[in-house]
Amino acid sequence: MESVVGNTAVAIKNIHFDSRKVEMNDVFVAITGSVSNGHDFIEKAINQGALVIICEKLPNDIVNGVTYVQVANSKEALAYMAANFYENPSDKLKLVGVTGTNGKTTIATLLYDLFTKAGFKVGLLSTVKVMVGETFYDAERTTPDSLTINHYLAEMNEEGVEYCFMEVSSHGIDQHRTTGLVFAGGIFTNLSHDHLDYHSSFAEYRDVKKRFFDELPASAFALTNVDDKNGEVMLQNTKAKQYTYGLKNYADYKAQILENQFTGLLLKINDQEVWSRLIGSFNAYNILAIYAAAELLGLETLENLKFISELHSVNGRFQYFISPEEKITAIVDYAHTPDALKNVLDTINAIRTKNEELITVVGCGGDRDRTKRPKMGHIASALSSKVIFTSDNPRTEDADAIIEEIEKGVEPQNFNKTVSISNRKQAIKTACQMAQANDIILIAGKGHETYQEVNGQKHDFDDYKIVSEFLKQLKK
Template identity: 80%
Template structure:
């Protein structure tokens, strides 16, 4: 329970109708969840407009309405707050409602196209192993110290974020690592949070179904760093051409990391194999179980962040060497008889797929086949589909195009879009199998001794969404079962 005027702190208010001294039960932006004495925030979304449900919210007992446009009918006893941006208002209100929990721990946000989940999760594991109580807000799961919760989206809504952060406060959590998506930034889900630091990983083609251009996508990411306080740190991958852009207007203390450029935190790959990486990190050698140059960047970001948060370097290096890969990120198994290596990775963007395939090609002997199973999600950015097809067919010896999460789209049409990127000299490499399970089975059947299978796109996901319905589907589990059958 909170007094309405108290939770309106920092909200830019255009008009007030009614009494702001009323006591509010909960905040809601979904009218279906409204209960007696709740405050309902009317959000304009891409699918529906919360303003259309104001009357419904009042009927269910809403005591206050926060909206961008006052309704024609004003109900006595209900307080109306007119604001310029309801999403921003909701974020400030949520932070105030939960007593600004981000200020009571060190919150670090990780943003970029690829690597967010790996960096945030490994930082959670690193600091947990170092003896701290730690929180995690990620695509894969939410952790409140040792308590795990299912994740619904990369960056939750602002009420959910602050609710979890308050639970972390109650559990004595000292550090929280959070994935920050471009959608989350653009929709003000992270507004009102006090960040102790921000990490930029890289920027490549993604989410152009939502953002109108790559420049807009970049500038939304940049806005996260623009809003960091002077007390925070801003850590950026300077090898990425957009890395310096992120630091242009930030008030935070600036730090850089790189494999190829001069930087505050520098790494060199000494060895790269399917068993791990040997790195030289700021003149200290480090062995890690993670694989590939993209993970060298992730490890460097983790090492730098640990130092910036006060962890002793030798301790963090020791713990980093013990960390395992994150669920669905370059997870692999090797069959007992044929020694077929199956790799499952979340690579669902052109750059991520290219990184994974180049990593495999840099390690393999070239005497074996590299069979890639890949598709693209439906109802998402269509412009990346031919790029995915081009990269998969150019960097693999055989490719099976299949379904990812078609959602409401025709999966065969999605595959046609992917195939459009294949160059003529690579036509003979490709085959299309719409059913993803059958595609994985086909890859296992055509694989020979020591061959490598990459199953890309879904990674940690344990479902497949077809025609709006989700069914159980786990790439790693399915390929393991098929490889075990071959060994019988």
């Protein structure tokens, strides 16, 4: 706290950082965002009844009867205020955060499923959905704002939730959305090229992720993927108890892939065999992280393995459909980073017989990290039989211009494999028409999303539903 103007002994009703929601006797926290500056709306908030203003810079006009609290960082102040306002709900359950570039949604969601199967009341805060026990809420972003997080955690307290699994994004850490929360554990998945439109460098991106582990309490566990070169970096300054998992290097939790098929994986985890319906080596890491976290949270080994064998893939994560007549396999996956796309294509290529073709439909989101676009084009064209470059969520950018940047990564020997169709629905239809019996179609980038965002408008669009319908219509 840098300075206070007015009386701090006042009773407040609610806390808001959106001036449009402010009512009588509320607190308004002025936050500087990427689009707007909350300090510009202080007067509006006061006119709507704000009793207290939290700000980084005091306004020129001080209104009598209003308390002004100047702070160094409004986002950090909001996080602590939110936790205190809701009576520190994270302290009343076991909250586990999952961070990294890929695998966050799968690990958090399947831990929710596993502990639900084990008979516990469980919460989930993920990209795909929010769950308070069995009550579903739509998720707006990977890591919600600190007020929303604490609101859901307080609701979990009321419902008797014992465990909550939460995705922790680099944006969430950097913007103090997770500040003030008490974590029982943290899981690091991996780190690869992503969000460099937001972070100035890969090193900054890595260090923001590391900050999550730096702030874990001594009572928590820190579980890291030791096969990722950044895995041990995450543990360097943490006070938490340190554990590792991996497939290649020595680790506390070690797995070996015994079988890898389209029907699932046979793994040996710490000398115990388990069959999983999940597919691919990247999912072997996810399963291992889930197993390790569940054991660290007290689940008995055989019970843990039993529930793992019953888990199903998460919507939009290697979700597949096989056409009834031609046996064409269509796979929908959220892979929207170069590393994730390579993992999915490597997995398919390791399983398929090479007698069938692999047709990939892929694009890149607009208003996001442009540097990954040629990398996506290079990977897709190098590891597929044929590629259709298309739109993803163009947002405010021109879809054709995005595709041109993706095409720059295609090497000359792969030019004849590629075609560009900016209309995503037409691109998926074309892939289905190109496919012969037993071929494989990968539709990457949007996964679980059921919309396409163009010029600020969200239109209904579900990759899985669309490809399923096209394949059912095909008569070859």
